[in-house]
Amino acid sequence: MTQAGAEEILSSLAPAAASYLRETGFRGKVGQVALVPGPSGAESALVGLGDDPGSPWGYGAAPMALPEGSAWILGEGCEAAAATLGWALGAYRPARHKAPSRRPALLVTPPGTGEVRALALAALRARELINLPAADLGPAELAAAVREVAEACGGTYEEIGGAALEEGYPAVAAVGRGSHRAPRVAMLRWEGAPDGPLVAICGKGVCFDTGGLDLKPPAAMLRMKKDMGGAAIALALAETLMRRRAPVRLLLLVGAVENAVSATAMRPLDVLRTRAGITVEVGNTDAEGRLVLADLLARAAEEKPDLLLDLATLTGAARVALGPDLPALFCDDDGVAEALLRAGRENRDPLWRLPLHSEYGSWLDSSAADISNVATKPMAGAVIAALFLRRFVPDGIHWAHLDVYAWNDSGRPGRPEGGEAQGLRALTAGVTALLPILRTP
Template sequence: MSLPCFAADPAGALPLHLVAPDGWRDRPGAALAAAQGFRARPGEHALLLDGEAVTGALVGRAEGPLPYGALPHALPEGTRWVGGDADLALGWALGAYRFTRFKAPRRAAAQLVPQAGFDDSMARAIWHARDLVNMPASHLGPAELAEAVEKLGAAHGAAVRIIEGAELAQGFPALALVGAGSPRAPRVAVLEWGTEGPLLALCGKGVCFDTGGLDLKPPAGMLRMKKDMGGAAVMLALADCLMARRARLRLLVLVGAVENGVSGTAFRPGDVLRTRKGLTVEVGNTDAEGRLVLADLLAFAAERAPDAILDGATLTGAARVALGPDLPALFSNDEALAGALLAGAEAARDPLWRLPLHGGYDSWLDSPVADLNNVAGKPMAGAIVAALFLRRFVPHGTPWAHLDLYAWNDSNRPGAPEGGEATGLRGLLAGIERWMDAHPRS
């Protein structure tokens, strides 16, 4: 996909000049820029004019891409620009994005000619992930999400198979039960890529719409539930970036594509289900379905003896209460993996925040009729309890990290337009690249 915010031909492009707060006042046009209120704050711009003709622009230098995200829709429509660095180009793409499937944008974004050698794979992956999250459930159900995995695999020469029907019921019984209340049958998409290097398993919660099941959400709680497949979108975007960069690793990507609906065949509170791992789970709440989906995916991934497992999910409101929309909660059973992810996130200025797998809360998942319950009986530490539930499905000694993320921007900000978001993707990619450097095993 060639992003429309970029142009290849620099002919006629106007120059962008990155400037620092203390280094622009002696430049041509500085007096006019100052009269516009320009102070070279990060991402701020001022047009340079020759009479009524625009001849360029000054842009305040920023650390990281996001502050540049206002430029494509702030600079004059129909203009083409050249200059800046890789951060500006990525920020330009992040800010230019609009979801246009059902409504034309009010104006086209200005175009940028990126610097030579700019890798647009991250920008393309983020646009694709945002499109998936923004797509209404009427147009993106389990079948369509599985198809998106197939298209991604075809683009990179990866092998993809879709597990459904009787094979799904046998091999992914918890996931199949979650989807039993919807007329749109659940699926698991399995993507495999690469022939050398460490094996990394990526597991994504792909709940295309979550009503809460028989423990029905209130209307306000359902308004954004098309985004409950955001974890799958982020894991697919991460895989997209790694494959595009020809990373020296082997990928196993699992997407649990399912809809948590309400009907006479929906699973019930108090039901006991069996998981792929063999553990039995009492259903304490049908709205805690994402962890049931991931339980089977994690068990499947563990059977391949990967060097690490990473899962992503819009799992708990508790994580958002604790950390807000922009900080994914990171849980991990492995210090080296967690350290690589945190360091990468810091370097990419796309932070994660680690929360503890506090074993003292593990007993909160005890059930009198099954091996464990899918929820705790206490209304506290919801994100930690969910992560502890998932840990039961990861073998001891297998490095694992869990991301509880939001996948949404609540309002328009530079580089982050309102709507679906690949939350944490830039940090995750940088972290996985650090992890790969420490795990050269073939």
């Protein structure tokens, strides 16, 4: 129930039940869940939806607030898709290393919500990957997750490592060279429609980021297990499109690496070769994610995709500008950008567009290489990172870059503290909306 409709619903209840709920302060706010007493105990429950009846977040409070292990069906006026999604997201808690404090209440799945369940499953997989400690999730384990999804959804899988990685993805190899856990590229292909548009998705999969020789301070390293969040969300997007049988061809590329400190780690002012043939001077070893994506973008662009997306926990500057809840969207195609922004608004998964201000491009100039991986000025960090990536995307390709946080700093209804698949709902709906534009003749 919404806040606006709370009094009407309370007035329809038995007087004693309505008085009880009013006295306990139930007003239909998001996060409020109340059992409605009847002659023989609780006969129903009310879930507060705030001002937005289509939002999943109010339903997200129910699984942990209702009696443990109980089962529920939706009542009149509930939106089945929002309830199914919110309930699934609200019931999740990481359980690898800590037993759950309670079993969530269950929702009897409403009919016609198969697509929503597919999205929820992918989102929960992304959360679980992001929440895993780096000791449990290294490059090999992240690549194995891509393989698992490929096999489950009828895709094909390829893994590139060793000498082939050094030759074909030299920047990825350079970033991962300092770790005893070997870097690799995980590639998934899927054909939902042989003549459908090719959607290529690239994900930054830095399983732990020390900063390299430009070492992060301890406080900045605490959450760096989530630096593979872009890859987890990219995998979730691919999984959702496959499970929904989207009429597209998919190419997913995940650069799975660990940015560690050792005698073999890349050094400041090293000059790296990239797959695109562009040389990069390492101005800072902690700006490693863009190096990983550079090779992935170049590889994806070789197949001339109709849409190229990349996702990464790339810059702290994006968080300074937009906070933790708004992923930064960079896109130099207004039509594509607006489709993604609209999808985010409609699916309660907002994005915020930041400018690809080309005049800042000269800040990446280097006297030793074609380009530096960091700017000469300590400003516009998220913009600079996006401009760096754009150098590896040829003209004529629809491209969008998402700089995500991939984390909930504190628990809210439907959004427990920990990893989050930010942008997944926006991108899933946005890709679907773009199909008429992207479809090849």
